[in-house]
Amino acid sequence: MSKIKPSKGAPYARILGVGGYRPTRVVPNEVILETIDSSDEWIRSRSGIETRHWAGPEETVAAMSVEAAGKAIADAGISAEQVGAVVVSTVSHFSQTPAVATEIADKLGTDKAAAFDISAGCAGFGYGLTLAKGMVVEGSAEYVLVIGVERLSDLTDLEDRATAFLFGDGAGAVVVGPSKEPAIGPTVWGSEGDKSETIKQTIPWDRFHFGDRSGLPVDSQGNIKFPAITQEGQAVFRWAVFEMAKVAQQALDAAGISADDLDVFIPHQANVRIIDSMVKTLKLPEHVTVARDIRTTGNTSAASIPLAMERLLATGEAKSGDTALVIGFGAGLVYAATVVTLP
Amino acid sequence: MAATQEEIVEGLAEIVNEIAGIPVEDVQLDKSFTDDLDVDSLSMVEVVVAAEERFDVKIPDEDVKNLKTVGDATDYILKHQA
Ligand SMILES: CC(C)(COP(=O)(O)OP(=O)(O)OC[C@H]1O[C@@H](n2cnc3c(N)ncnc32)[C@H](O)[C@@H]1OP(=O)(O)O)[C@@H](O)C(=O)NCCC(=O)NCCS
Numbered sequence: 063m064s065k066i067k068p069s070k071g072a073p074y075a076r077i078l079g080v081g082g083y084r085p086t087r088v089v090p091n092e093v094i095l096e097t098i099d100s101s102d103e104w105i106r107s108r109s110g111i112e113t114r115h116w117a118g119p120e121e122t123v124a125a126m127s128v129e130a131a132g133k134a135i136a137d138a139g140i141s142a143e144q145v146g147a148v149v150v151s152t153v154s155h156f157s158q159t160p161a162v163a164t165e166i167a168d169k170l171g172t173d174k175a176a177a178f179d180i181s182a183g184c185a186g187f188g189y190g191l192t193l194a195k196g197m198v199v200e201g202s203a204e205y206v207l208v209i210g211v212e213r214l215s216d217l218t219d220l221e222d223r224a225t226a227f228l229f230g231d232g233a234g235a236v237v238v239g240p241s242k243e244p245a246i247g248p249t250v251w252g253s254e255g256d257k258s259e260t261i262k263q264t265i266p267w268d269r270f271h272f273g274d275r276s277g278l279p280v281d282s283q284g285n286i287k288f289p290a291i292t293q294e295g296q297a298v299f300r301w302a303v304f305e306m307a308k309v310a311q312q313a314l315d316a317a318g319i320s321a322d323d324l325d326v327f328i329p330h331q332a333n334v335r336i337i338d339s340m341v342k343t344l345k346l347p348e349h350v351t352v353a354r355d356i357r358t359t360g361n362t363s364a365a366s367i368p369l370a371m372e373r374l375l376a377t378g379e380a381k382s383g384d385t386a387l388v389i390g391f392g393a394g395l396v397y398a399a400t401v402v403t404l405p
Numbered sequence: 406m407a408a409t410q411e412e413i414v415e416g417l418a419e420i421v422n423e424i425a426g427i428p429v430e431d432v433q434l435d436k437s438f439t440d441d442l443d444v445d446s447l448s449m450v451e452v453v454v455a456a457e458e459r460f461d462v463k464i465p466d467e468d469v470k471n472l473k474t475v476g477d478a479t480d481y482i483l484k485h486q487a
Contacts, residue, residue: 107445108445108446108447294466296446296450296466296469297466299447299450300450300453300454300466303450303451303454304454333447335447339451
């Protein structure tokens with residue numbers, strides 16, 4: 063048997079830079095109230111959301127990603143040619159083939175970086191980060207771009223009271239690269255496919271286009287509704303506050319970090335009430351900065367954690383070198399949590 | 406060991422106090438969670454999750470909406486506790 067030379071990676075990996083892109087159009091709750099029976103007060107008290115961004119025609123999944131990733135590359139102090147792989151997590155890029163990551167890698171000016179998309183819903187950032195860490199340590203790429211990007215406004219039924227106010231659009235990106243010290247902890251992740259019905263697309267694309275269209279939901283004009291994301295809000299809320307606090311605690315334990323050692327908590331921005339409940343259950347001390355970017359960004363699924371991270375660093379609420387717990391969770395159901403050193 | 410009615414009300418009072426900040430003495434059998442105790446639909450989920458742990462019962466989502474008052478919840482727990 064011939065001997066195969068192994069690849070040579072870095073001892074550890076870290077997040078070296080972060081960048082975000084928020085669409086220019088800001089949508090206040092008043093706009094949501096045009097299509098559902100609700101109130102600004104209800105939306106704020108049940109979700110924390112005051113405004114969200116919705117993308118315009120030019121703000122495509124690829125365009126928003128290139129903006130966010132360009133900032134992350136600059137923040138990391140590297141050049142695009144040094145990027146060895148581009149991992150894009152999204153559920154709202156409507157052209158399935160080819161992967162949007164390839165277009166992004168090209169537009170950024172990478173040197174033929176490996177590029178692919180992943181589908182892990184609101185846990186997508188943590189899934190991508192875990193892959194990136196593996197690549198850097200294993201040696202298949204020195205620098206990896208992880209991008210979370212969504213145009214969830216395209217998948218929102220504006221007549222659905224349970225979701226119309228919830229979702230937003232945007233892109234967040236990080237560059238992961240070599241480190242002398244551990245700076246990304248063990249990932250606690252998993253899936254619970256037995257709960258796949260709790261967050262899902264209303265109609266699969268094939269049925270929407272060529273299947274039996276009888277019985278499909280119609281809008282107020284009688285047209286068959288475009289597929290959208292629906293959820294069983296209470297069931298998801300219960301799972302998030304009960305199970306995800308445990309996963310977050312496991313990630314702290316796995317990294318050997320106590321709540322007292324923590325500087326920043328960046329959970330997926332699904333609902334401020336989930337965030338507040340987790341803070342309580344985890345008994346996070348006062349000094350821990352908690353991301354509540356949902357107020358002005360809504361739920362941007364895979365983009366929410368890097369977007370919140372970027373904002374906390376930009377406003378000075380968090381600083382480079384801080385220890386942060388990140389946890390993503392959502393459709394699948396899937397989840398991923400880890401502890402990182404902020405770039 | 407199964408909890409008595411009195412113990413359940415006491416436990417619920419502590420839970421509601423923890424989640425909604427309502428004084429324990431205000432949590433009485435005839436009080437409505439939403440109208441009297443400032444427990445909205447999402448806080449109610451948190452109350453239920455805490456009650457499940459404390460009293461070793463399963464309260465499925467579809468039953469939660471029937472638990473309007475502290476008395477409803479107490480009866481439910483009395484009947485279903487392991
Ligand atoms: C979506 C969510 C805010 C809805 O809150 P909820 O309390 O579960 O809502 P419910 O459907 O049980 O309704 C509760 C009450 O509010 C009312 N209501 C529901 N939607 C409403 C709306 N948009 N505006 C005003 N009132 C509304 C209902 O009619 C009901 O009133 P009633 O008690 O008088 O009958 C909440 O379930 C949630 O955020 N869940 C988590 C979802 C999530 O994070 N998903 C993404 C994970 S990645």
